[in-house]
Amino acid sequence: MPRALRLIETYLEPVIIVACLGVVIVLLFADVVARFAFQTSIFWAGEVARFAFVYMIYFGISYAIREKRHLRVTLLVEQASPRVQRGLLALAELVFLGYSVVVCWLGVVITSNALARGQILPATQWPTAVLYAAIILSGALCVLRLSYSLWRILRHGDTVLSSAPGGAA
Numbered sequence: 001m002p003r004a005l006r007l008i009e010t011y012l013e014p015v016i017i018v019a020c021l022g023v024v025i026v027l028l029f030a031d032v033v034a035r036f037a038f039q040t041s042i043f044w045a046g047e048v049a050r051f052a053f054v055y056m057i058y059f060g061i062s063y064a065i066r067e068k069r070h071l072r073v074t075l076l077v078e079q080a081s082p083r084v085q086r087g088l089l090a091l092a093e094l095v096f097l098g099y100s101v102v103v104c105w106l107g108v109v110i111t112s113n114a115l116a117r118g119q120i121l122p123a124t125q126w127p128t129a130v131l132y133a134a135i136i137l138s139g140a141l142c143v144l145r146l147s148y149s150l151w152r153i154l155r156h157g158d159t160v161l162s163s164a165p166g167g168a169a
Contacts (some may be wrong), residue, residue: 020056058138104139
């Protein structure tokens with residue numbers, strides 16, 4: 001894998017998540033200070049903070065999949081034989097992959113509808129399609145991550161349930 005692609009794969013989601021969290025904290029703090037200290041408001045702060053929060057959450061989903069930290073119940077899988085574990089994990093990843101494809105597709109539909117209607121956010125005057133694009137970007141990353149995970153399970157018999165220390169999910 002080329003170095004640039006490896007850097008993107010390693011740092012894309014964490015940088016976006018941390019930057020969005022920073023934006024949320026700074027803007028909401030500044031708005032609170034403006035309200036209480038200066039009896040005014042930063043009219044666009046709440047909207048931009050909401051925007052950053054949405055991106056943070058959606059990219060967090062993809063990051064959790066990459067780190068094998070997404071929510072799942074593994075009690076029955078852990079009790080099964082390695083061969084059955086492989087089948088159950090492949091089935092679970094396949095179902096999650098199908099769900100992610102549907103979410104990504106619906107994100108495209110919602111975003112294109114917002115573009116067609118010319119919807120804009122009231123404070124910033126940004127197109128709402130930019131907000132909804134988080135669904136598409138995150139959904140596409142989830143599809144890629146889950147496809148790779150499914151391939152690893154089917155091709156190499158990967159049955160790692162979590163990247164957490166001790167294998168806890």
